[in-house]
Amino acid sequence: MKRWNGWGNIQTENPPSAHTLEFLQQVLGPGTSQQSLSFEEACAKVPDSRLTESPLWDTRRETRVRYARGQSLPDLIATRTGLELHFPDGVAFPQSTEEVETLVQEALQNGWTLIPYGGGTSVAGHINPPMQEKPVLTVSLERMNRLLSVDTESHLARFQAGVRGVDLEAQLRAHGFTLGHFPQSFEYSTLGGWIVTRSSGQQSLRYGRIEQLFAGGLAVTPQGRWELPPLPASAAGMDLRQLLLGSEGRLGILTEATVRITPLPEQEVFHAAFLPDWQQAMQCVRELVQKRIPLSMLRLSTPRETEANLIMAGKPRAVQALKKLLSVKGIGDFRCMLLYGMTGTKPEVRHLKGQVQRVLQKHGGMDTGTLLGKGWQHNRFRAPYLRNHLWEHGHAIDTLETCTTWERLEDTRLGIEEALQNALRDENEKVFAFTHLSHLYPSGSSLYTTYAFRIDPDPEVTLQRWKKLKSAASRAIVQHGATISHQHGVGRDHAPYLPPEKGNIGMKLMHTVVDHLDPQRIFPEGVLLPEEV
């Protein structure tokens, strides 16, 4: 069963090693262990529903607690402490496009707000019920999880949009195919959620972002059904899929999607290599991607993230041996870890290895084989579990991400890290921040920054700390001309920072499109577009 107040399945734990806890205490100071609100206490906070009873939705308190919040840090604060914890008036579980149409009609007739809900994994506030006079009905698509058809000739598959990553891959695997979209939220996030928030998977280097994988689909809008044909390419005017992609539930509810699939690969391996310093390391990955070497993943950690990862691995003797080995090759304290993936036929993987080796050597790098890569593979979807435990030890951990051109990348990274490190100076609280590049393009890269700080016994103080950190980092992103999100979407948390990126004309265009399809505003205001004051 899914946790109601933190990441993941209640049966899965990923506790931090003693080394991790020690390390965090060292860099942040000791944490205060936290009590958490119980499920019963949360249920007791749920007010009466403003919806009439209906077999189409569930108004039980237990259900409304489970669909109250996503997975952002403020969401964790809310579910762990009860601070600013609001609830939908009910949750619907439609099983078909027709049932979604019925819900949209109900919302139009009764003046309700509908919150489209995929896997509940948003880290930007997309699915949080607003405090408002209008009743709020959350529409979970979890029962719409079927594979509708597979075209093995054209490598296309049509799914109901509520299918979760794991179930989507399992259904495709039975036909010998994969979508290849593996965001960290893969266990819970859904195809529809990926599409409307422009998600990017860990192996986007091979398979593309969801924009490249989404061929067409069907959405229910307040103006009727919107069908987008799954053409391979077209010059027939504007590409309207690109309005649905990134629409974040403001235009309608996506119920079906056709995606581009790939035969399962013969082989897939992940290697770890080390580079002597950050400048060399960035040049190395830039060369790999600009040379179009068809790797399936690249993930490069700064020296600080590399060191943190090695400490948190909790195997000090093995790490010591590794460091010694690296130092023989002239790779010392500024070492950067590069994880890279190779996917394809066996001869292709062999050929790729040779290509990577040549570039690594040129930049003074050293390949250490598949051991650390296997470790990453094993943990690739487990990192979010760590946060549940760290909370209990008094440490908050959060991530943020952006993307910019190579030319601006280093200034942007430094700007973000510095903004975070200084954001709690007034309280004399320390912040520990480190970064990796995980989605690389010939013209630039994403930046993914993790930051940790101490939880205060007063949840209001903790939330204020997060707000200071988030706004300092977001302002730094905007200042450097980077995007406010590379993969998490806009939601409520990033909406205030969207106007500088889209410009006046761009913002008006998005408002116009929303106005046209949802003039009555049955979808939640404040998501994607900042609330009009």
Add this chain to the structure above:
Amino acid sequence: MKRWNGWGNIQTENPPSAHTLEFLQQVLGPGTSQQSLSFEEACAKVPDSRLTESPLWDTRRETRVRYARGQSLPDLIATRTGLELHFPDGVAFPQSTEEVETLVQEALQNGWTLIPYGGGTSVAGHINPPMQEKPVLTVSLERMNRLLSVDTESHLARFQAGVRGVDLEAQLRAHGFTLGHFPQSFEYSTLGGWIVTRSSGQQSLRYGRIEQLFAGGLAVTPQGRWELPPLPASAAGMDLRQLLLGSEGRLGILTEATVRITPLPEQEVFHAAFLPDWQQAMQCVRELVQKRIPLSMLRLSTPRETEANLIMAGKPRAVQALKKLLSVKGIGDFRCMLLYGMTGTKPEVRHLKGQVQRVLQKHGGMDTGTLLGKGWQHNRFRAPYLRNHLWEHGHAIDTLETCTTWERLEDTRLGIEEALQNALRDENEKVFAFTHLSHLYPSGSSLYTTYAFRIDPDPEVTLQRWKKLKSAASRAIVQHGATISHQHGVGRDHAPYLPPEKGNIGMKLMHTVVDHLDPQRIFPEGVLLPEEV
């Protein structure tokens, strides 16, 4: 100097061989040689301009004749016979974004129509002045052809949008880069034109369509300047570039564009191979593209196109020898020619050759080396010149194109060819049609169909023949659920067939966006969106 009544430079000729003429007479019947309207006769048809005199635009008759029409077959009929030949009231040649803004303001204040004009190579009626009460000012961007900046670290270049393909590549070459966008219109078509019509180049397999190459830019809209930042990727809401891409001048005038560039390749070769029949040939190219073998071009001709090309090559003895060689390998009368390009470092090209050979062998194919590939390379931008000459011999030649999934591809091709072949049955006129695949995707392919028919001494009859052919083929495309254009855009000619593809919601969305940015309709109605009746 550019021809005013046909394709290309007046100094370049590409006359048909005697074999070509003989072949066309054989399949269509003898043509009647045509007289053409002289430039002076055309100028005499130009009415007085309804614009005031200004240094900002040119109202001379000579200039207005030169900017009257694009390169569609009806455009050729118009400029060769004077039928339905209308003219803009003037032509402006702005040199900066500010000058474009001035023109937009003039149009808003005076109620004029502005026709954004790139290279004048539209084959779908984009730039043709409508017959209307409002004065029409054509805005040619040809003087906005400068490279503004190159970021060699991020592989980005910013150009003024009026730069022609040849000039763009020459400017990039000086920096060691290429854009890699080579549509057949490359000599004249412009970066801005490519973007707003969603153009695709002959080597899109390597470099991507213009959608993938266009990173950001600046457009002047009636609501003000619209700047789109050149981010490598973003999840920050809708991708608004995708509204400008394919906007066909209905939203504003693109004045600057940032594009993703690639270092010049070390090696580039084009090979020709032959496959025993169409089914095997389609399976072969589908396998090549679905295996992600990174070729830079694939172009597969049906047996009928293969035969026509071999005849039109005008070297019967060499062709005879080739056929004999192929028949030894079991490749006979149903042979299909496959041209493929390999681009990269020398080791990469060598590696690619091996990969292609294995797939070719599996499908009974035979590689014939680079000879025919070199011939294609030499003529890759010259084919349109042929049409000028064939017109004079009484034969009209036109092309059309679409794209669909592999599953639907063969039915769609047969539907289009059959529709064309039957379209002039009522007049007892023959039509010769043949097809190739030239832009291939894992999920499907473009279809590019060439068709020839006889010109009638009465231009009105010729135009009616074209209309019958065009509408029969367009109806077939729509019936099969394919796109109304893969690379030529919508313009005026395809606009009536857009609604089935975009659907009711999609059409309304496009209208909404146009209404918002151009409420006064200073950009030409009837382009992209069918005229509202």
